[in-house]
Amino acid sequence: TDELDASRWHAALILGMRQGECLALPWGAVNFADESITIARSLVRANGTLEFGEPKSAAGHRTIPIPAKMLTHLKVLRATLGEPDPLDLVWGNGQKPRDPKADNTRWRKLLADAGLPAVTLHSARQSAARRMEDLAADRRVHDSRQRGPRAGGRLALDGRDADCVR
Numbered sequence: 731t732d733e734l735d736a737s738r739w740h741a742a743l744i745l746g747m748r749q750g751e752c753l754a755l756p757w758g759a760v761n762f763a764d765e766s767i768t769i770a771r772s773l774v775r776a777n778g779t780l781e782f783g784e785p786k787s788a789a790g791h792r793t794i795p796i797p798a799k800m801l802t803h804l805k806v807l808r809a810t811l812g813e814p815d816p817l818d819l820v821w822g823n824g825q826k827p828r829d830p831k832a833d834n835t836r837w838r839k840l841l842a843d844a845g846l847p848a849v850t851l852h853s854a855r856q857s858a859a860r861r862m863e864d865l866a867a868d869r870r871v872h873d874s875r876q877r878g879p880r881a882g883g884r885l886a887l888d889g890r891d892a893d894c895v896r
Contacts, residue, residue: 746858
């Protein structure tokens with residue numbers, strides 16, 4: 731569905747989630763009340779078979795906040811899908827995980843349809859990391875000037891809501 735892909739690309743572009751982390755994400759790891767996602771596993775190809783494994787690095791085990799727009803995408807997706815698939819995957823493919831090759835094909839089609847150059851999903855993750863670093867730096871400056879050090883919650887940075895950093 732469109733909502734399925736919209737939330738999937740949002741996870742890569744805004745949250746910087748790795749492809750395997752997205753494709754292994756169970757609904758149980760999405761905490762709507764706390765507006766967070768806990769990353770605890772990844773989808774990997776081993777001996778030609780897709781399997782669930784550990785995230786790529788120790789830092790891969792993490793809980794990240796869900797920005798408001800993505801939270802909306804996920805709520806709509808959850809309502810649209812009804813009961814989860816047997817694997818309880820957010821971006822599953824019925825009875826099995828979405829194959830990373832099919833995921834890449836959908837990504838490339840989206841870019842081609844939009845007239846954009848072909849870039850990998852991994853490069854989108856790197857761009858997201860740079861944006862989050864920039865927002866965090868802007869937030870620290872804004873906090874120290876406007877609200878005092880270590881202020882929490884949502885901030886308006888240059889007139890934009892920055893709820894993706896807390």
